[in-house]
Amino acid sequence: MPIPVVRSVHVHPVKALRGFAPAEADVEPWGLAGDRRWTVVDTAGKVVTQRQHARLALAAAALLPDGGVRLSGPGREPLTVEVPRPSAADGTVTVDVFGTRVEAVPAGPAADAWFRAYLDSDVRLVHMDDPARRRPVDPDYALPGETVSFADGYPLLVTTTSSLDALNSLIAQGDHADEGPLPMNRFRPNVVVDGTAPWAEDGWRRLSIGDVLFRVARTCGRCVVTTTDQGTGERGKEPLRTLARHRKDGSRLIFGQNLVPEHRGVIRVGDPVKILD
Numbered sequence: 001m002p003i004p005v006v007r008s009v010h011v012h013p014v015k016a017l018r019g020f021a022p023a024e025a026d027v028e029p030w031g032l033a034g035d036r037r038w039t040v041v042d043t044a045g046k047v048v049t050q051r052q053h054a055r056l057a058l059a060a061a062a063l064l065p066d067g068g069v070r071l072s073g074p075g076r077e078p079l080t081v082e083v084p085r086p087s088a089a090d091g092t093v094t095v096d097v098f099g100t101r102v103e104a105v106p107a108g109p110a111a112d113a114w115f116r117a118y119l120d121s122d123v124r125l126v127h128m129d130d131p132a133r134r135r136p137v138d139p140d141y142a143l144p145g146e147t148v149s150f151a152d153g154y155p156l157l158v159t160t161t162s163s164l165d166a167l168n169s170l171i172a173q174g175d176h177a178d179e180g181p182l183p184m185n186r187f188r189p190n191v192v193v194d195g196t197a198p199w200a201e202d203g204w205r206r207l208s209i210g211d212v213l214f215r216v217a218r219t220c221g222r223c224v225v226t227t228t229d230q231g232t233g234e235r236g237k238e239p240l241r242t243l244a245r246h247r248k249d250g251s252r253l254i255f256g257q258n259l260v261p262e263h264r265g266v267i268r269v270g271d272p273v274k275i276l277d
Helices: 053-060 109-119 161-172 241-244
Strands: 005-010 022-029 037-044 060-063 071-072 076-081 093-098 100-106 124-127 156-160 191-194 206-210 212-220 252-261 265-268 273-275
Touching: 005 265, 022 161, 037 093, 053 124, 060 124, 071 109, 076 093, 109 124, 156 212, 161 191, 161 252, 212 265, 241 252
Parallel strands: 156 191
Antiparallel strands: 005 191, 022 265, 037 124, 060 071, 071 076, 093 100, 100 124, 156 252, 206 212, 206 273, 212 252
16 A cells, blocks of 8 residues: 555634645644634633534634734624733633633734624633643643643644545445535544545554654544534534444544644645554
8 A cells, every 4th residue: 555645734723713724834742833822712711612603613714924813704804813912911811621721812802802793702812822831731641741732632633534435435324324425624633644544543653744753642532513514504413423333432432533743843735644653
């Protein structure tokens, strides 16, 4: 079998919003440069995602050269948000990301107003400004000092086109065949790989993408976000119905693998993917 290669790379500047697919991306210890450094939070400081507001799927965030973002969404004028700087007056706010807490900097009144109008909900936008503020990776699956930005739990997520094809074949045989085939954007990966056998990633422990080494931390447990059409915001039953029948790890429904980089570097579309362990 030929060596697998990177099919696409994906960066989501604002957690839960649509991102973009660059030809290459810098790899930092906590994830791809610019990936999920911003997030929307509620009045209690808890992250707000497509779990609560499927409409976030229709909004997009373009990453600006200085780390700021350009927001766009149906019914809203685009808004450029500069990277905020903590001040003596505003300081930072505590953000709760699924039970772990981290400090972040408020983006400001204009960004807050944009999201409040878009979601019709009392929310605000915040930015993770300092790498020292990053959250620790789950200690049950991390090495000392490993951290992550506002991603669900790990620095990068890798998926494979062959496994998506296999999943879509299973969906086609099920009760909700009309919902398939599903596109890869349902799973919001950072790296998509071509040229593997279906589900080959289940056995990966360590790999290289180009010249960058990664440790496989854990399979990725999937949630209701995967049932959300990223083009319409409408929800269905798939792929969770099929994953529950064919892809379970205990109570977790799994698709893809979570990665932790071992060092900095650059990954590119077309890079070879070598399975080292």
